Amino acid sequence: MPLIDLANPSRFLALTGRILPWLAGATAILLAIGLYQSALAPDDYQQGATVKIMFIHVPNAWLSMFVWGVMSLAALGTLVWRHPLADVAAKAAAPIGAAFTFLALVTGSLWGRPMWGTYWEWDARLTSVLILFLMYLSLMALWRAVEDPSRAARAAAILTLVGAINIPIIKFSVDWWNTLHQPASVIRMGGPTLDKSFLWPLLVMAIAFSLLFITLHLAAMRNEILRRRVRSLQMMQASRTVFSSEQSASTKMGTA
Numbered sequence: 001m002p003l004i005d006l007a008n009p010s011r012f013l014a015l016t017g018r019i020l021p022w023l024a025g026a027t028a029i030l031l032a033i034g035l036y037q038s039a040l041a042p043d044d045y046q047q048g049a050t051v052k053i054m055f056i057h058v059p060n061a062w063l064s065m066f067v068w069g070v071m072s073l074a075a076l077g078t079l080v081w082r083h084p085l086a087d088v089a090a091k092a093a094a095p096i097g098a099a100f101t102f103l104a105l106v107t108g109s110l111w112g113r114p115m116w117g118t119y120w121e122w123d124a125r126l127t128s129v130l131i132l133f134l135m136y137l138s139l140m141a142l143w144r145a146v147e148d149p150s151r152a153a154r155a156a157a158i159l160t161l162v163g164a165i166n167i168p169i170i171k172f173s174v175d176w177w178n179t180l181h182q183p184a185s186v187i188r189m190g191g192p193t194l195d196k197s198f199l200w201p202l203l204v205m206a207i208a209f210s211l212l213f214i215t216l217h218l219a220a221m222r223n224e225i226l227r228r229r230v231r232s233l234q235m236m237q238a239s240r241t242v243f244s245s246e247q248s249a250s251t252k253m254g255t256a
Helices: 003-007 009-040 049-081 086-116 124-145 149-163 166-176 196-255
Strands: none
Touching: 009 049, 009 196, 049 086, 049 124, 049 149, 049 166, 049 196, 086 124, 086 149, 086 196, 124 149, 124 166
């Protein structure tokens, strides 16, 4: 099936209905493997057992930025290419991205308390991730505040593209400013610096969480498409009711 065919909501629903059970199964298996490997990973010589929070924190932190990137592409699809499912993809991704960002903030605070002596510090990385979380909430509020879906989609797309400026700030904040966070140790020019006993469980968990996002995103898109169809049917029914009432009133007046 060509990708352009997925612009048809009916074909999208049919395809995702077939692949979602397989995606959910693969996600569950990888999560189980990743959690098992994370439990078997050795304690760090400095951080002790608290280092294992990394296996939850880091994938959530990565995905918090990745989801905004997906929404930015969807925003271009809405504003430039007028793709019929672009705004559906953006709206469905926002709550999932907010959840990943929230988990990144919470697990980061739990990890930071024994290492830094505080749950929170207003450094560049922490502050920029908090701003990202607030932007997710703003987008979700915008979708709810604007009743017309097309107007809401355009406004959300503009806000998403403006907010994308924050993504490179989050990524490079540890290089540009003096922060509590250590520099990148996995995605870096010289290659990963993590020991393999930590690197492999982390990569498995990252793939598992990525599959989790894809599964949840496709399911949320399906729900949004179906919700819009129900709304359209309700509006059509309401219009028919109003038309029938007006026609009945006109008939009575003509008879009188």
